[in-house]
Amino acid sequence: MTTTTDPRVDCYLTGVAAALDDLPRSDREDLLEEVREHLDDLVHESDAPLTVRLGEPEAYAAELRASAGLPPRGRASRAAVTRILGSARGALMAQPWVRPALGFLTSVRPLWWVARAWLLVSAVVLAQWGSWGAWSTRLPLVPHVGSGLTGALVVLVVAVVSVQVGRRTWGVRARRVLLGVNAVLVVAAIPVLASLSDATERTVMQPNTTVQYVTEPPQQGTWTRGYRVLNVYAYDASGHLLTDVRLYDNLGRPLDLQLGQDPNRRAVFDRTGQPATNAFPLRYFEPGTRLVANPSAGPQVMVPPLVPQPMTTSATPQASATPTASATP
Amino acid sequence: MDTTQLLKGVLDVAVLAVVEEADGYGYDVVRRLRAAGLEDVGDASVYGTLRRLYTAGALTSYVVPSEEGPHRKYYGINAQGKKALAEQTKVWLRFSDTMNGLLRAGAEGRR
Numbered sequence: 001m002t003t004t005t006d007p008r009v010d011c012y013l014t015g016v017a018a019a020l021d022d023l024p025r026s027d028r029e030d031l032l033e034e035v036r037e038h039l040d041d042l043v044h045e046s047d048a049p050l051t052v053r054l055g056e057p058e059a060y061a062a063e064l065r066a067s068a069g070l071p072p073r074g075r076a077s078r079a080a081v082t083r084i085l086g087s088a089r090g091a092l093m094a095q096p097w098v099r100p101a102l103g104f105l106t107s108v109r110p111l112w113w114v115a116r117a118w119l120l121v122s123a124v125v126l127a128q129w130g131s132w133g134a135w136s137t138r139l140p141l142v143p144h145v146g147s148g149l150t151g152a153l154v155v156l157v158v159a160v161v162s163v164q165v166g167r168r169t170w171g172v173r174a175r176r177v178l179l180g181v182n183a184v185l186v187v188a189a190i191p192v193l194a195s196l197s198d199a200t201e202r203t204v205m206q207p208n209t210t211v212q213y214v215t216e217p218p219q220q221g222t223w224t225r226g227y228r229v230l231n232v233y234a235y236d237a238s239g240h241l242l243t244d245v246r247l248y249d250n251l252g253r254p255l256d257l258q259l260g261q262d263p264n265r266r267a268v269f270d271r272t273g274q275p276a277t278n279a280f281p282l283r284y285f286e287p288g289t290r291l292v293a294n295p296s297a298g299p300q301v302m303v304p305p306l307v308p309q310p311m312t313t314s315a316t317p318q319a320s321a322t323p324t325a326s327a328t329p
Numbered sequence: 330m331d332t333t334q335l336l337k338g339v340l341d342v343a344v345l346a347v348v349e350e351a352d353g354y355g356y357d358v359v360r361r362l363r364a365a366g367l368e369d370v371g372d373a374s375v376y377g378t379l380r381r382l383y384t385a386g387a388l389t390s391y392v393v394p395s396e397e398g399p400h401r402k403y404y405g406i407n408a409q410g411k412k413a414l415a416e417q418t419k420v421w422l423r424f425s426d427t428m429n430g431l432l433r434a435g436a437e438g439r440r
């Protein structure tokens with residue numbers, strides 16, 4: 001451009017150029033050339049400041065963009081992305097398999113609505129375990145919230161909410177939020193499914209292991225009503241504490257409390273020299289000695305003698321509970 | 330009533346009409362619109378509209394060198410622009426007739 005370089009024109013033009021800097025170069029240069037022409041005319045016409053006659057350069061640029069059908073500042077790059085995505089989408093939609101596939105996906109959407117509820121609850125449970133430093137614990141299929149039953153109920157409630165959310169038609173902003181939530185859940189599916197498959201893998205890898213279905217708690221040892229059993233005391237029918245009683249479970253396995261090694265625990269051996277870890281009650285030596293201070297110590301319980309009840313009687317109603325109670329013919 | 334809002338809807342046809350009358354450069358079109366009575370028309374709006382009509386293929390453009398002052402980019406109407414102008418003129422006349430009828434009837438009713 002061969003023009004006068006009036007400082008007022010340059011100054012104003014710089015402002016307009018800055019406000020157009022996101023446009024493609026050719027568009028921008030075309031526009032600026034005409035703007036310069038315009039500004040030159042105006043400064044020749046009168047000495048009034050350009051901002052008084054035209055407003056701020058940014059406002060001038062915004063008006064120019066709007067009337068020229070160009071996107072507002074900041075949206076130009078986004079518009080380019082949208083255009084590229086749009087053409088990619090068009091190419092994809094032209095494939096013959098895309099429409100049936102989309103139709104199929106649309107009809108199985110409710111499955112996802114339920115699945116994401118399960119995912120959400122499982123992910124939260126897993127995160128809780130993670131924060132308790134128990135990542136090694138496997139995740140059950142029905143997430144435990146207190147118990148498996150309440151876990152299932154929570155999943156059910158969340159699933160109802162999720163389905164209702166899925167059925168409703170949302171606005172653009174809410175749809176964006178939902179898209180974000182879905183994306184987070186898809187990512188969360190990775191650790192959730194990993195801890196599930198970890199559990200199945202363990203079962204598959206050790207087919208000889210008898211899987212013990214202890215719903216809660218899954219730890220080692222013997223438990224009763226939520227408390228670890230640390231010792232067992234046996235009383236006979238007359239209410240006397242027995243010592244060194246060998247206990248076995250229904251499969252003939254010695255009852256093992258799995259308390260681990262303790263040098264102060266009194267070790268008991270059978271005649272073959274094998275340790276008898278199932279001889280109860282367990283007794284402990286006084287530290288530094290080989291002496292059990294009180295061999296007859298027991299829990300603070302009153303054990304009244306039993307009323308003698310022959311095993312073959314079916315007359316008393318309580319006795320019907322025992323399997324041997326039915327009289328032989 | 331805010332005439333700038335009204336102008337937005339009719340600026341295309343106004344610019345086409347002015348350019349059809351005689352070829353012109355941007356600021357020339359602005360001045361002629363103002364002289365015709367559209368005093369509120371924004372300079373940048375006219376430049377933007379000219380560019381959009383040109384990109385849409387309704388106008389032609391050519392540069393005229395000048396000895397004093399800058400080169401001028403002139404705009405002229407072409408066949409497509411004339412057709413668009415004729416259609417939009419029809420739309421405008423029908424619309425303004427409707428509005429005139431509506432507003433006159435209202436004004437007589439109030440009298």
